[in-house]
Amino acid sequence: xxxxxxxxxxxxxxxxxxIGWRLARAGYAITLGxxxxxxxxxxxxxxxxxxxxxxxxxxxxxGEIVIVAVPFSAQTATYAEIKPHVAGKIVVDTTVPxxxxxxxxxxxxxxxxxxxxxxxxxxDGVRMTxxxxxxxxxxxxxxxxxxxxxxxxxxxxxxxAEVVALADAIGLRGVHAGALVNSAAAEAxxxxxxxxxxxxxxxxAGIAITGKLVPIS
Amino acid sequence: xxxxxxxxxxxxxxxxxxIGWRLARAGYAITLGxxxxxxxxxxxxxxxxxxxxxxxxxxxxxGEIVIVAVPFSAQTATYAEIKPHVAGKIVVDTTVPxxxxxxxxxxxxxxxxxxxxxxxxxxDGVRMTxxxxxxxxxxxxxxxxxxxxxxxxxxxxxxxAEVVALADAIGLRGVHAGALVNSAAAEAxxxxxxxxxxxxxxxxAGIAITGKLVPIS
Numbered sequence: 001x002x003x004x005x006x007x008x009x010x011x012x013x014x015x016x017x018x019i020g021w022r023l024a025r026a027g028y029a030i031t032l033g034x035x036x037x038x039x040x041x042x043x044x045x046x047x048x049x050x051x052x053x054x055x056x057x058x059x060x061x062x063g064e065i066v067i068v069a070v071p072f073s074a075q076t077a078t079y080a081e082i083k084p085h086v087a088g089k090i091v092v093d094t095t096v097p098x099x100x101x102x103x104x105x106x107x108x109x110x111x112x113x114x115x116x117x118x119x120x121x122x123x124d125g126v127r128m129t130x131x132x133x134x135x136x137x138x139x140x141x142x143x144x145x146x147x148x149x150x151x152x153x154x155x156x157x158x159x160x161a162e163v164v165a166l167a168d169a170i171g172l173r174g175v176h177a178g179a180l181v182n183s184a185a186a187e188a189x190x191x192x193x194x195x196x197x198x199x200x201x202x203x204x205a206g207i208a209i210t211g212k213l214v215p216i217s
Numbered sequence: 218x219x220x221x222x223x224x225x226x227x228x229x230x231x232x233x234x235x236i237g238w239r240l241a242r243a244g245y246a247i248t249l250g251x252x253x254x255x256x257x258x259x260x261x262x263x264x265x266x267x268x269x270x271x272x273x274x275x276x277x278x279x280g281e282i283v284i285v286a287v288p289f290s291a292q293t294a295t296y297a298e299i300k301p302h303v304a305g306k307i308v309v310d311t312t313v314p315x316x317x318x319x320x321x322x323x324x325x326x327x328x329x330x331x332x333x334x335x336x337x338x339x340x341d342g343v344r345m346t347x348x349x350x351x352x353x354x355x356x357x358x359x360x361x362x363x364x365x366x367x368x369x370x371x372x373x374x375x376x377x378a379e380v381v382a383l384a385d386a387i388g389l390r391g392v393h394a395g396a397l398v399n400s401a402a403a404e405a406x407x408x409x410x411x412x413x414x415x416x417x418x419x420x421x422a423g424i425a426i427t428g429k430l431v432p433i434s
Binding site for chain 1: 365393399417431
């Protein structure tokens with residue numbers, strides 16, 4: 001079975017470019033998206049591994065799975081930009097609702113989570129998931145082992161499984177973590193990790209689920 | 218320095234009795250509280266290690282640190298019961314806002330967290346913290362090693378540090394995780410852990426913070 005093609009919206013950012021780079025090295029065809037296609041093309045060329053660059057809308061149209069990696073403040077505008085191009089596709093929201101300057105405080109939106117906002121922005125007909133909230137982007141961007149689980153949320157098990165496979169493919173452990181509403185837990189956890197990084201001088205704390213997990217089919 | 222005396226409100230429940238038992242074995246003087254003093258006395262006698270039992274109000278009055286381990290549905294009534302007896306004390310809320318029957322879904326209260334509800338119930342003049350959300354009670358009740366970090370929340374660092382010390386004393390790792398508002402992350406995580414237990418056949422999944430944490434003074 002051939003690998004799905006992947007679009008990374010916000011693909012010039014720290015998280016998006018690192019996920020794209022790791023997926024490209026794992027053999028996936030990657031289109032990085034950015035507000036300006038030229039910036040995405042420059043980034044794609046710099047990172048290599050056959051990646052291409054395009055506008056966010058073009059990238060969304062090209063990808064079979066669409067990963068959205070933009071700051072919380074850009075989330076609404078970004079989803080408006082890609083909405084016409086993602087019908088029927090798996091969309092992976094990675095947004096963490098950090099509200100500067102108090103990024104070490106949990107500040108979930110009234111809607112419950114950034115994932116809920118993403119789902120509302122796209123409406124029905126999209127296979128909405130969320131993931132990649134807790135991994136440090138600067139670690140992902142290096143060719144190193146990372147001890148961090150990727151909690152994957154979504155109301156549809158098969159869509160979650162495809163995102164779990166992406167996490168596994170880039171050397172992390174994807175873990176099914178339930179319905180999209182549960183994304184709040186991982187999104188909130190990021191503020192704690194920033195606090196812990198500062199308090200305990202950690203270079204990119206992450207989280208791991210402990211206990212013996214029996215792989216699911 | 219002598220160890221603080223500890224009250225466990227809801228001390229006949231699975232989580233409360235297990236925390237009490239582990240703390241008693243670590244040398245702390247423990248008073249288990251329950252709605253009915255007699256039930257608490259019976260439990261204390263059964264668990265041994267010099268524990269005593271009392272009504273929740275009496276236990277709260279006796280403890281220098283007051284740990285509250287009751288179901289979400291009993292939280293409001295319990296705090297009303299102990300409020301007259303906890304002024305100036307460290308109170309450790311362990312409440313997880315699970316709303317049956319959908320306990321695998323994150324359902325945080327409109328106030329943001331159970332810890333926020335506890336703080337509102339007690340008002341000013343209490344050193345409010347929260348912790349022990351993610352550890353499996355049935356594991357705590359056994360004399361076994363447990364791989365689970367205890368995230369400790371509170372607006373006052375010194376109060377948090379005393380709760381971190383309690384977690385360390387019972388063989389877990391206490392971790393400062395920031396302001397009380399951040400409790401939402403650990404409370405929400407419990408629903409995920411229940412989902413993961415079911416999905417991956419885990420006997421009590423927990424969480425661990427990854428990365429190298431430098432101990433703080």
